[in-house]
Amino acid sequence: MSFEIVYTSVRRGLRTGSRGFCTVAATEGIPRALQEKMESFSGYSHHEATGGDLPVNHSHFVVRIQRKVYHILSRVADAGKDYSGRTNKIAHHLALTTAETERFPGGPASLFADEAFWVTEWERDPQEFPPDRLPQAALEPSESFDTWEYVFRDKGWAGVPAGIVDGNMKPVSIIVPSPTHNLDLLSEAMLLVPLEHRWEICFATYFLRQAPGTVCHWKFVLERTEEARRMRARSLGGVVDHAKQNAAPPETRFVEAARQCDPESAWDQTAAERQTATERDAPVREFSDSGGRGHQRRSRSRFAQPRHPAARRRPRRGRQIEDDDDFEDEPAVAVPVRDSAGFARKAGVWAVIGLVGVAIAVLAFAGFRQLR
Amino acid sequence: MSETGLLAQITCPHCWHRFEPAETLWASAHPRLYGDARLGPDVQRRFLPTRFDAGGNAIDSQGSFCSEVCCPKCHLVIPRTMFELRCIFYSILGSPGSGKSHMLATTTWQMRQAMGQRFKLSISDADPDSNRQLNQSEERLFFNEHPDQLAWIPKTEKEGELYQPVQFGDETIWYPRPFAFVVQPLSDHPQIEKRDEISRAICLYDNAGEHFLPGGESSISPATQHLTISRGLLFLFDPTQHARFREACKANSDDPQITGTGRSHRQDQILHEAANRIRTHSGLAQQQKYGKPLVIVITKMDSWAPTLWPEWSQLEDPIRDSKQGLAGLNTELIEDVSRQMRVILAKHAPEFVNAAEGFADKVTYIPGSALGRPPEEDPDTGMLGVRPQEVKPIWAEVPLLYLLNQTSTGLIPSVRRSQS
Structure with a gap:
């Protein structure tokens, strides 16, 4: 079941006694923990460096709350003045379970195209939303990558954020001169991402700060902000910087696909590589139907509701699982940790203990024989 | 140590x-x-x-x-200084829109001006990065490049840059960002040899007013737990949010905060809520009174005082220079003004006086104005702002100086009023 809240500064909120910044509308029966989590995603900075064009933050994050995984889609924007004559913002959050995301194969960015769904002002009394209100996913934009060319002078840059699905999902920061085109940049870059990976990409079109426990793969950062300075000084992943006009993106098939305006050519190679990997590597046989999905993509059946690969994995044993589909999405939110290093260390320790044990046994045996 | x-x-x-x-x-x-x-x-x-x-x-x-x-x-x-200097925590609380951010920005600015020249103390940011938001507010009001244009401090949010997320297992807890300062004697301070004893780190918090509303604090945002460890409380009482105050001043004011409607707020309930949280977290029994100073700052003096307290125009400066060259705080004057404020509050907001004195042993009422003039409505956006060149704070720094005087030995000395 999907849940949503609207959060802004008003005279009277939905909960008795609340006013100022508070929730003014929420889905009936929304879990309290989920509501608090969504409220915490409502941060907004009335940034002055944008030259009057106040940014809108469209974001998608994956969170786990009480053993359930939710995809939270948010639209946070300036909302003029509030009842007390001070700055205001409005945040509209929608939480979907993994099962519900399968109804939107175009990916999370496509849901923001339904402008009628997203609340941009609130002048009404507080209200409860009926359950299962969902936006209409719009058709994807043209595959021209014109916005990337306009902002970065080279369509190929669109392939840099998309390329993370091929590697280790390292985040990419995209420094833009103004917030005007961020949603178009997002939608165009998402075209290059194969359908089955689109809901794995977390993004923010007006990135302010990384909250621990969440991953943001595509961070759109405004020029002349503290965050842009920080990203230029040091970024854990790639940086696409509009200020580096003479630089060229690394030659990858995603970059090439963007330049050729043929995003599906990148998908086909991804599928082909996965097919090779499947044949080579038996443990990933569960994904062996990717070739079939590749065929679906070639026939442009984009909205034929391909199943999310995570939904095919087996549930974990020995754990109480309330919502199998949701629980299995856990890897999507995991912060990269050095598990392999820890495992190697433990294995090394056990090997040493084993060798010492053998040595003691040999010595004991030799000593025993001498005594006899 | x-x-x-x-x-x-x-x-x-x-x-x-x-x-x-x-x-x-x-x-x-x-x-x-x-x-x-x-x-x-x-x-x-x-x-x-x-x-x-x-x-x-x-x-x-x-x-x-x-x-x-x-x-x-x-x-x-x-900040490393907090490992070396004794730290004093003060909490600033009040309803949404009571002027906490303005008062805090003006207080710190005024203290930066007065501390060095008059008290022979240096005041500096313990962590400039942590104080960035506050410094921006100070710059908007006192260092603005367009002093003739309307400026405003954005409404304090319940989430965002003023809070820092920390992950505990599956839970993300949002802690409020502290504003930390270091106050220490300058070389010409008469007690410079006692530098280690006198010097202090001061920690303040700018919460959103919504955090103090009943139910405003959540498990993932323990934003007001500093109330428990605070050495003193500054409660900002905003008369322009009180229906009877507004009614009394309406005829004599063109301040949009007085003439507008729908701004009323039960500020006594916010104080009750804060009292409950302090009792709960510190284990204070219901019949016990809070033993630390509670300063009620009656804000926006320029709006209500012309009608309700005509003596405000002759209000003296409570910082008095002594013959030794070191200034002190005229606490007698402040306590005298406090008695006058109590009379006004008891007449128009008796429920609030009752709440304050029912909670704390020592309550002091201090009037103040962060801007010294009413805000103007921006014709383009409708937002309330102020022209920086017209900002003239009145007694804005006095509540914090008074708290320092009451809670830290030797930092802000008291002086007696001269017989003349």
Whole structure:
């Protein structure tokens, strides 16, 4: 079941006694923990460096709350003045379970195209939303990558954020001169991402700060902000910087696909590589139907509701699982940790203990024989 | 204070955890050591050091010299001065729109002006990065490049830049960002030899007013727990949010905050809620009174005082210079004004006086105005703003100076009113 809240500064909120910044509308029966989590995603900075064009933050994050995984889609924007004559913002959050995301194969960015769904002002009394209100996913934009060319002078840059699905999902920061085109940049870059990976990409079109426990793969950062300075000084992943006009993106098939305006050519190679990997590597046989999905993509059946690969994995044993589909999405939110290093260390320790044990046994045996 | 010059116990200004210096974590410095369990992948890893350089700085596992020290519980960076100087926490509370951010920005600005010249004390940011938001507010009001144009301080949010997320297992807790200052005597201070005893770190918080509303604090945002460890409370009572005050001033004012409607707020309930939280967290019994000073700052004096307190135009400066060259605070004058304020409040808002005096033993009522004039409505946006060139604070710094006088020995001395 999907849940949503609207959060802004008003005279009277939905909960008795609340006013100022508070929730003014929420889905009936929304879990309290989920509501608090969504409220915490409502941060907004009335940034002055944008030259009057106040940014809108469209974001998608994956969170786990009480053993359930939710995809939270948010639209946070300036909302003029509030009842007390001070700055205001409005945040509209929608939480979907993994099962519900399968109804939107175009990916999370496509849901923001339904402008009628997203609340941009609130002048009404507080209200409860009926359950299962969902936006209409719009058709994807043209595959021209014109916005990337306009902002970065080279369509190929669109392939840099998309390329993370091929590697280790390292985040990419995209420094833009103004917030005007961020949603178009997002939608165009998402075209290059194969359908089955689109809901794995977390993004923010007006990135302010990384909250621990969440991953943001595509961070759109405004020029002349503290965050842009920080990203230029040091970024854990790639940086696409509009200020580096003479630089060229690394030659990858995603970059090439963007330049050729043929995003599906990148998908086909991804599928082909996965097919090779499947044949080579038996443990990933569960994904062996990717070739079939590749065929679906070639026939442009984009909205034929391909199943999310995570939904095919087996549930974990020995754990109480309330919502199998949701629980299995856990890897999507995991912060990269050095598990392999820890495992190697433990294995090394056990090997040493084993060798010492053998040595003691040999010595004991030799000593025993001498005594006899 | 130990032989090392460090305090025996340190209170984290972020999560208020008390710990010993030996438990302190350090932030690694090597570029390869990114990713912390509490603060996420973008932050340098925290660690308990085993190797130090000759200067006492930790060395991380890659051999880099580290400089930032962190709380062992929340892993957030703590200014080093807080390990050496005794820290005083003060809480500022009030309803949404009562002027907390304006008052805080004006107070710190005014103190920066007065401390050096008159009290022979230096006041500096303990952590400029942490104080960034407050410094921006000061700049908007007092350092604005367009002093003739309307400026405003954005409404304080319940989430965002003023809060810092920390991960505990599956839970993300949002702690309020502290504003920390260091106050210490200058070389011409008469008691410079007692520098270590007098010097203090001061920690203040700018909460959103919504946090003080009943139910405004959540399990993931313990934003007002600093109330428990505060050495004193500053409660901002806003008469323009009180229906009877507004009614009394309406005929004589063109302030949009007085003439407008729908701004009324039960401020006594906010004080009751704060009292309940303090009692709950500190284990104070219902019949016990709060023993630390409670200062009620009656804000926006320029709006209500012309009607309700005509004497305000002859209000003296409570900071008095002595013959020794060191200024002091005229506490007699402040207490005299407090008695007058109590009479006005008891007439128009008796429920609030009842709430304050029912909670705390020592209540002082101090009037103040952060801007010294009513705000104007921006014809384009409809927002309330003020022209920086017209900002003239009145008694804005007095409540904090008075708290310092009452709670820290020797920092802000008292002076008696001269017989003349």
